[in-house]
Amino acid sequence: MSTRRALLFAVPLAAAAAAGGGFYIVLHRMQQGTFDPRGVPTVLLNKRVPGFRLPGLIDAGFASTDLFASGRPILVNFWATWCPPCIEEHPVLMAMQAEGIPIWGIAYKDKRSAAVDYLERNGNPYARNAIDAPGRVAIDWGLTGVPETFLVDGDGFVRWHMSGPLTLDMVHQQIRPLMRKYTA
Amino acid sequence: MTRRHLALASLALLLAGGSVAWAISDPAEALPDPRQEARAEAIGRQLRCLVCQNESIEDSGADLARDLRHIVRQRVAAGDSDAQVVDWVVARYGDFVRLRPPFEWQTVLLWGSPLLALAVGGLGVLVHRHYRPAPPAPLNEAEQARLRDLMET
Missing domain, CATH: 1.20.5 (Single alpha-helices involved in coiled-coils or other helix-helix interfaces)
Known part of the structure; x- marks a missing residue:
């Protein structure tokens, strides 16, 4: 008992x-x-980015081949002017640009004029800009929403991924160490 | 028919008709061939909308779900098999995009949970039976006499 x-x-x-x-x-x-309980783990992790070529927003745009042969880690950031979390994330991107972290931006399902205006007004954190107006390339990347960020190493392999806005904590704890690791 | 019956009947009708009536909001999205369209809808109902996550892409109003519906229809029209279409989407979004996850090592616990619940319940019943105290001994003469006394007063 x-x-x-x-x-x-x-x-x-x-x-x-x-x-x-x-x-x-x-x-x-x-x-x-x-x-992130709603986050979907990307199947791209440790795989090469899918083949794509996107028109530029301000300059020439870029393609998967540019990422395959960049020789250094790059953050690829999908964003949109209609997306409030992207606006929330913008100062973090500006801070990363200020310390020399290269970010390539892809405006997702956006109007070119709206995106260009936004960058002129709020500052352009991106080293290179492209636009995916139909959102078709984003599906090849397995994008579930914006903002979404991929850390792509110098050979075009995805090494880290975040769906949702980046924070300064993430920059300190995850992005900076990874940038150093893949800058070998 | 009372008012309550009427309400129940309309609810049943709504639930029965709902999944059909609410699939695809825009008829312009549908394929011209009804057989292909039916296949595309069946495929779409197995695929999770990654924006709302608890709806299939056939039921969701999200932009991404609309794009995926469109791609599913393109591939069906181009002659892909059902499995090829699903594989195409899974290659981009992973197994999470399937509303019915495949049976593999990672999902054993998920698929096995009904059996597990049954086993835990069965174990509970066995333990309960094992520890059930023995029935009390019958009353002796003196106790029975006392009980009679008590009941008569």
Whole structure:
């Protein structure tokens, strides 16, 4: 009888403790930005970026071949003027540009004039600009929404991915170390 | 028919008709060949809309879902098999895009959860039976006499 009472006490307590521990880990990682419950893991991770060629927004645009032979890590950022989280992310991109991290921008399902206006008004954090107005190339990248950012190494392999706005914490904890690692 | 019956009947009708009536909002999206269109709809219903995540691309109003519906129809019209179309989308979005996940090592727990629940429940029943206290011994003479006394007063 006493073992039964002990079990009745210990089993729910252990279950509650395990659940609490799990919630703590998940919430902590969500706060840090290393876990997004709605995020879809990209199948591109450690694979080469898909073949594409996109027209430029301001200058000549770029293609997958430019990423295959860039020789240095580059952040590829999908964005849009109609996307509030992209506007929220914009200062983080400007800060990365200021410290010399190359970012290539792809305006997703946007009007060229709106995108150009936006960059003129708020500052252009991108080293190169392209536009995917139909959003067809984005599907080849497995894009689920904007903003979405891919860290592509010097040979065109995707090494890191974030769906959702970047934060300064992510820059410090994840992007900077990875940029250093792949700048070898 | 009472008012309540009427309400239940209309609810049933709505639920039965809903999935058909709400698929594809714009008839201009549909393929001209009804057999191909039916195939495209069946494929689309297996694919998750990555924006809303709990709807299929056939049911979703999101832009990305519309683009994917369009691509599914293009590929069906071009003569791809159902599996080829699904594989094309899975190659870009991973297995998460399937509303019905494949059975593999990573999904064993997911598919096995009904069996697991059954096993845990069965174990509970067994443990409960094992620990059930024995029925109390029948009353002896003196106790029975006392019970009679109590009931008569």
